Amino acid sequence: MTAGLPVWGLATLAGLALGSYAVTAALRFGRAEPSTLGRSHCDSCGQTLSFAQTVPVISYLRARGSCDVCRKPIDPIHLAGELGGLVVVLTAFLAPSLIRSPLLATLGLVLIAASAIDWKIGRLPDVLTGVVAIIGLSLAALISLRAVEIGAGAAAIAFGLLQGLRWMAARGGRDPGLGLGDVKMICALALWLGAATPWMVAGGAVVGLIMMGMVRPPGGRMAFGPSLAAAAWIVGMGAEWGLWPTIV
Secondary structure, rough: OOOOOHHHHHHHHHHHHHHHHHHHHHHHHHOOOOOOOOOEEEOOOOOEEOOHOOOOOOOHHHHEEEEOOOEEEEEOOHHHHHHHHHHHHHHHHOOOOOOHHHHHHHHHHHHHHHHHHHHHHHHHHHHHHHHHHHHHHHHHHHOOOHHHHHHHHHHHHHHHHHHHHHHHHHHOOOOOOOOOHHHHHHHHHHHHHHHHHHHHHHHHHHHHHHHHHHHHHHOOOOOOOOHHHHHHHHHHHHOOOOOOOOOO
16 A cells, blocks of 8 residues: 555655754764754854754755855755655655555665765764664565565675675785675665665665766775665665565
């Protein structure tokens, strides 16, 4: 059963707000700030923001991407998080099964937070990867025990292959280009994606190359987490809609 119009409207508002919170909490985590529940403030000058200054998307456009007080640019990652939250929550509640929608939305928001942290500090926190694994396992369990077995097998195979590639690269004195945190996240997502896991890895590589061409990061290195999360969501939601199998 698909969601009705009232649910779509609520999902739109919730997606924007929750995406904004996910990124804000992630940035505070990256800066080792003591709380993720305090009032929003400017990342540059620390000025506390009013409600009107925190309305998703609208406040960013109204301020033309700059703080009203110090006039320094607002990190576009906030806008990206808000739009990402909108996409995640809307697609989750447009999925064929509303029973799975809350878990899917939560998974997507956790991926947004993890991606924001990886983008800013180059690390995927184990605690968020663990949450992804728990939700992925729960989504598989809602299908069948067979789905859980396929997901666990996909995670084990992915870990063995990717760790093997990292080991061979290290032995050859080369940069593996894939951190242990990335491997853990791939394995956590494999619990949800099952047989579709290779599509996620390939898609993440493609998205990463596109982002590299657009952003052109200094040193030629860029966090893989955001690309991986985007590919996982596309592949995972495609599987939710039956476009390709997660179970073989």
